[in-house]
Amino acid sequence: MLIQTETTPNPATLKFLPGTTVMDHGVRDFATPEEAEASPLAEAIFSTGEVQGVFFGRDFISVTAAPGVEWRLLKPQVLEVLLDHFASGAPLFRAGSAAGISVAPDPEMESDPADDEIVAQIRELIDTRVRPAVAQDGGDIVYRGFREGTVYLALHGACSGCPSSTMTLKQGIESLLKHYVPEVETVEAV
Numbered sequence: 001m002l003i004q005t006e007t008t009p010n011p012a013t014l015k016f017l018p019g020t021t022v023m024d025h026g027v028r029d030f031a032t033p034e035e036a037e038a039s040p041l042a043e044a045i046f047s048t049g050e051v052q053g054v055f056f057g058r059d060f061i062s063v064t065a066a067p068g069v070e071w072r073l074l075k076p077q078v079l080e081v082l083l084d085h086f087a088s089g090a091p092l093f094r095a096g097s098a099a100g101i102s103v104a105p106d107p108e109m110e111s112d113p114a115d116d117e118i119v120a121q122i123r124e125l126i127d128t129r130v131r132p133a134v135a136q137d138g139g140d141i142v143y144r145g146f147r148e149g150t151v152y153l154a155l156h157g158a159c160s161g162c163p164s165s166t167m168t169l170k171q172g173i174e175s176l177l178k179h180y181v182p183e184v185e186t187v188e189a190v
Helices: 040-046 071-088 113-136 165-180
Strands: 004-007 013-017 028-030 051-056 061-065 139-147 150-157 186-189
Touching: 013 071, 028 040, 040 051, 040 061, 040 071, 051 150, 061 071, 113 139, 113 165, 150 165, 165 186
Parallel strands: 150 186
Antiparallel strands: 004 013, 013 061, 028 051, 051 061, 139 150
16 A cells, blocks of 8 residues: 655645545544544554644545654654554544534624525535635635624644645635625634
């Protein structure tokens, strides 16, 4: 099995392409070793002790090195973990129950029902234009809300902590949304 790597705009993050589907649906971001306990693969990557974040995309895994860690030393360790995982056919996630999981809505992010048409336009643009482009760089951007002209987005994977993420948000995404949805005044990361 050959696992390719690509650099991302975030110098701390490297994108690994195993040549197979990683996630059939959605994405998953692990920001801590405790969060990674849900996935044997993410947990093994964190176990190197030199990783700050792991992100699973549709056909890639982005790994963010801890501050001060050099990729020339970390890359072979991550490749070994990935090769072992995919060669063994191990599951991506541990079996479990979602019974104890709940996410309370953030009242600050709730949109006015009168804005439902605007929200639908924003979501469509993000899903069709923004997310595919961001995934190429090893990350993801998820819609979190719209209120009083401001669109709130969450950045994951290589986008989280990327030096160019502010430019991407303001000059790229904000410009795109303002062009197609005049009600959008600004875009903020949450």
